[in-house]
Amino acid sequence: MFNGLQKKETDNVLLVAFANGDRRAAQQLTGRLMPKIYAHAYYRLGNIADAEDVTQEVFLKLWKFAPKWKQDRAQVSTWLYRVVSNLCKDRYRLATLEDLGNAQEPTDGTQSPSDKIDEQYRQKALYDAMSMLPENQRLAVQLRHIDELTNSQIAEIMDLSVEAVESLTARGKRKLIKILQTHKSELGYSDG
Amino acid sequence: MVKNKQNPKDDLSIFFEVAKSSTPEVHPDLKVRILRDADKTRDELDLVQNRTWLDRALDCLKELGGFPSAVGFTASLAAGVCIGFYSPDWSEVLASVFQIDTFDEVDFTSSFFGMNEIFEDT
Numbered sequence: 001m002f003n004g005l006q007k008k009e010t011d012n013v014l015l016v017a018f019a020n021g022d023r024r025a026a027q028q029l030t031g032r033l034m035p036k037i038y039a040h041a042y043y044r045l046g047n048i049a050d051a052e053d054v055t056q057e058v059f060l061k062l063w064k065f066a067p068k069w070k071q072d073r074a075q076v077s078t079w080l081y082r083v084v085s086n087l088c089k090d091r092y093r094l095a096t097l098e099d100l101g102n103a104q105e106p107t108d109g110t111q112s113p114s115d116k117i118d119e120q121y122r123q124k125a126l127y128d129a130m131s132m133l134p135e136n137q138r139l140a141v142q143l144r145h146i147d148e149l150t151n152s153q154i155a156e157i158m159d160l161s162v163e164a165v166e167s168l169t170a171r172g173k174r175k176l177i178k179i180l181q182t183h184k185s186e187l188g189y190s191d192g
Numbered sequence: 193m194v195k196n197k198q199n200p201k202d203d204l205s206i207f208f209e210v211a212k213s214s215t216p217e218v219h220p221d222l223k224v225r226i227l228r229d230a231d232k233t234r235d236e237l238d239l240v241q242n243r244t245w246l247d248r249a250l251d252c253l254k255e256l257g258g259f260p261s262a263v264g265f266t267a268s269l270a271a272g273v274c275i276g277f278y279s280p281d282w283s284e285v286l287a288s289v290f291q292i293d294t295f296d297e298v299d300f301t302s303s304f305f306g307m308n309e310i311f312e313d314t
Binding site for chain 2: 018019021023026027030031034035038039042043048052055056059060063064066067119122123125126127145146148173176177180
């Protein structure tokens, strides 16, 4: 099992190995980091095609940047998140989730059809609500609660202090709760 | 569905859980494309890292416009040097063309580039 320091060392070491000619290092890096970057892009952009394009572009930038990578700088994953969030910001559209209608496979085989519908509504409601947040709040909330990064990692990605990240996340969540209040009746919530 | 009374903040965590589980599986083609980009970039890096001084000199020549441009440049450089060292005396040619009888020589190495001689006469 890797602790955080070992993981950082491994990602950085792999990237330097790639820069020095080891092509297999690219395979390991891709396998380890691509799903997270893809997930971030997918949630940000709302459709598979754009998420795949952005993910491919992010890794292309990584391969080209590899010769200049310094081992004592930030983690590779942090760098990737910074790049993907910037690329997503450029591509961001206010369109709602296009692939929602394509009925993703349920994660829980015991889900009833009504549970699946509830899930889809919640997914869309959160996506639409997050689209209404200011960019920084939206990014902080997504990185913290969907990408599950720590506050210090988010601070590095967004080039802010940890306190600023905590403030952004808290304000973002308060605003989300307020926006989602209007979806309660659609989702079948009751106060009883 | 009943709101969680014990902790109202769990309302959001339910949404976040759904968001986390909603990402579709990555298509295998995406990984293939990313690794193809890695190979291509690695090939380009190999080319750059294995270049010799001769490769760099030829690239410089290409930037100047190739071999014909280099020949023309060299020829004009040689002509300029020759003219500089063996410059013809144009005074006789000018005298015959413009019917000029006298010439004043101005020594540009003297004070005020010879202007002092002109003002002394007036």
